[in-house]
Amino acid sequence: MEKIMLVEDDIKIAEYLGSYIEKYGYEVIIAKDFDNVIGLFREVEPKLLLLDINLPSYDGYYWCRQIRKESICPVIFISARTGEMDQVMAIENGGDDFITKPFHPDIVMAKIRSQLRRAYGEYATKYAERVLIQEGLSLYPERFELRFGNEMTQLSKKETDIIEILMDRYPRVAGREDLLAKLWDDQAYVDENTLNVNITRVRKKFQEIGIEDAVETVRGAGYRLSITWKEEKG
Structure with a gap:
């Protein structure tokens, strides 16, 4: 079962989205400690990360940069911020996609499947491992x-x-x-x-x-x- 990590400080949104994603056969791990997102990421080793921008202590941009130091796992930002610059910053800080709130869960699922296909599935780049x-x-x-x-x-x-x-x-x-x-x-x-x-x-x-x-x-x-x-x- 593929693991998806969800970092969202609104517990209602996190539980709702997590339950919806799990209906499609994924295991969802919801972050609770927002001061140690990278620690949970290392422990879980998810196939994909859903990441809010507005978080306690450090924002999503910060955590995405930390993750990019050691992983190429797909990262989809989910945020109430709707400005073009927010989406630009999400990509420049290592994100792969951006979803604005309020969102329809089917859109989230479609983007999750798309990123998983690109990273690991039929659309993934096929090449010999570099050494x-x-x-x-x-x-x-x-x-x-x-x-x-x-x-x-x-x-x-x-x-x-x-x-x-x-x-x-x-x-x-x-x-x-x-x-x-x-x-x-x-x-x-x-x-x-x-x-x-x-x-x-x-x-x-x-x-x-x-x-x-x-x-x-x-x-x-x-x-x-x-x-x-x-x-x-x-």
Whole structure:
């Protein structure tokens, strides 16, 4: 049974829509803790997310950006906001579709089915899984997995993007500006320490699969994938 996660703070709307969707054979998980939407998303691993914009603490745009860091799950925004800019922001923040309130449940079902077909069914793009290989190191971008020999570690979306750039540029240097442009192109300004923090996390991921000093800092330029560990493993 395919899981659909519903994030809606109006409990009457959530229960009504959830019950309606379940009639069509889906399992609906309704969020209750609006301060930890990403935590429930990771636990549930839904096939599709229905997301309101106006939520306590953080709005739907924020949660969609967090989810996009680690998943390409279809996201349909449902909101009472009817302005064109709201719909533009929904798409620019990672949404796939937008439904305005009040809505007819049949419209919601039609859009759910459409997004599921596009993502997983008959309209889904068919292609061979990508894998990047350098010196025995294998990165699976669609799985967020990094492998070396018999060792494997799971990555976040940003960790995957950083390692993909490093492997793609190997043995050249990946510039700091290039990394920032690819990873945070939706932000006008990013704190200088943000990239440093993510590079530190990437280094720890390499250590988890037995690789030390895999990311070399090139002062004034950026970062480079180091292969000095090859001889140590070989």
